[in-house]
Amino acid sequence: MGHGGDAEGLTVRAAVSGDGRRTVVLNASGKRSDEASLMAAEKAVQGLLDRTMCGRRG
Numbered sequence: 001m002g003h004g005g006d007a008e009g010l011t012v013r014a015a016v017s018g019d020g021r022r023t024v025v026l027n028a029s030g031k032r033s034d035e036a037s038l039m040a041a042e043k044a045v046q047g048l049l050d051r052t053m054c055g056r057r058g
Contacts, residue, residue: 013045015053024052 004013009031016023028045032038 011042011045013049015049017053022053024049 004011006012009029011026011028013026013028014024026045026049028041030041032041
């Protein structure tokens with residue numbers, strides 16, 4: 001996996017395949033006011049990374 005981070009209204013996630021042949025960096029912006037919305041957005045970001053890197057649906 002790569003290195004990502006968060007700041008208010010911004011999420012960055014990065015991933016690298018085990019063999020180093022595939023990389024992805026995902027930047028998402030937006031502000032969530034409640035914990036449920038925040039967790040749903042994080043799940044969507046993680047699902048996109050999983051599908052992109054592994055071909056998995058989630």
